[in-house]
Amino acid sequence: MIWNFTKMHGVGNDFVVLDGVRQSIQMTPERARAIAHRQFGIGADQILLVEEPTHPEADFRYRIFNADGSEVEHCGNGSRCFVRFVHEQKLSGRNPLKAEIATGLIILKEHEDHTVSVKMGQTRFTPDAIAFDTTDLASTQQGEDTLWVLPLPNHDQVTLSVVGISNPHVVQVVEDIATAPVLEQGPLIESHPRFKNRVNAGFMQIVNTHEIKLRVYERGAGETLACGTGACAAAVAGIRRGLLQSPVTVHTQGGDLIIDYDHQEIEMTGPATTVYSGSIDIDKLVASIPTQVLNP
Numbered sequence: 467m468i469w470n471f472t473k474m475h476g477v478g479n480d481f482v483v484l485d486g487v488r489q490s491i492q493m494t495p496e497r498a499r500a501i502a503h504r505q506f507g508i509g510a511d512q513i514l515l516v517e518e519p520t521h522p523e524a525d526f527r528y529r530i531f532n533a534d535g536s537e538v539e540h541c542g543n544g545s546r547c548f549v550r551f552v553h554e555q556k557l558s559g560r561n562p563l564k565a566e567i568a569t570g571l572i573i574l575k576e577h578e579d580h581t582v583s584v585k586m587g588q589t590r591f592t593p594d595a596i597a598f599d600t601t602d603l604a605s606t607q608q609g610e611d612t613l614w615v616l617p618l619p620n621h622d623q624v625t626l627s628v629v630g631i632s633n634p635h636v637v638q639v640v641e642d643i644a645t646a647p648v649l650e651q652g653p654l655i656e657s658h659p660r661f662k663n664r665v666n667a668g669f670m671q672i673v674n675t676h677e678i679k680l681r682v683y684e685r686g687a688g689e690t691l692a693c694g695t696g697a698c699a700a701a702v703a704g705i706r707r708g709l710l711q712s713p714v715t716v717h718t719q720g721g722d723l724i725i726d727y728d729h730q731e732i733e734m735t736g737p738a739t740t741v742y743s744g745s746i747d748i749d750k751l752v753a754s755i756p757t758q759v760l761n762p
């Protein structure tokens with residue numbers, strides 16, 4: 467079966483975007499892994515699938531699959547690419563657009579310069595929002611935020627803010643982003659047994675009250691050049707801790723995002739870039755990849 471796709475990125479967080487409105491797309495974890503594979507497939511951090519909505523107020527349904535094949539609740543950089551894709555492919559001219567994600571609606575607006583602002587939807591800060599078992603863990607209060615102290619299997623101890631932006635995030639403050647132990651601690655936090663659904667692990671360096679540097683070890687994708695929901699989580703955690711003020715410019719390895727937060731709603735603004743379009747035979751692609759590579 468031939469699928470048309472478009473390769474896009476949002477500040478270096480890269481996506482394969484599929485139109486499931488005009489073509490019949492049955493996504494499976496195995497197909498998502500095949501497409502995302504950097505050597506055997508097209509290569510992507512996430513696969514984005516645009517579908518007809520099930521929610522009465524939504525224009526489209528927006529589904530997200532990590533490179534490891536897991537379907538997830540939200541993807542910030544992907545949401546900006548989603549709206550550009552819908553407009554470029556002339557699926558709809560509506561602007562702003564309402565998209566249905568796993569937990570409700572997000573509202574997206576493409577500006578004249580093709581940057582996109584996204585109202586990110588519901589945000590929660592309690593451990594249950596990210597399926598985090600905090601039994602017997604030490605905690606402290608900083609401003610509005612509760613910080614949780616989590617011992618890691620390598621004997622490091624990390625102090626984490628909890629942010630559920632539909633998808634699960636924890637964020638820690640580091641002295642220097644360049645030397646932060648993202649690749650050592652990231653996988654240990656992501657798969658820590660206390661996070662029932664795994665978690666995205668953010669590391670932020672405060673530059674000043676309106677600027678941070680951020681790296682994120684993403685659930686199901688490893689460290690990416692940028693994470694949109696991670697940028698929102700870090701900015702909001704910093705504001706709640708009294709370390710930052712809105713708006714916050716988030717410097718990621720792939721570029722900058724602007725996060726506005728009025729203690730109720732988060733709005734993220736940034737670019738969305740189309741790289742190229744193509745087509746693949748999905749069955750041939752899956753069959754061409756060695757089983758131990760596709761299903762590790």
Ligand SMILES: N[C@@H](CCC[C@H](N)C(=O)O)C(=O)O
Pocket residue numbers: 479511512530532538539540541542543544633634666684685686687690692693694695696
């Ligand atoms: N890159 C994303 C987040 C994608 C999903 C995440 N890895 C998860 O598993 O929750 C973004 O820009 O927000």
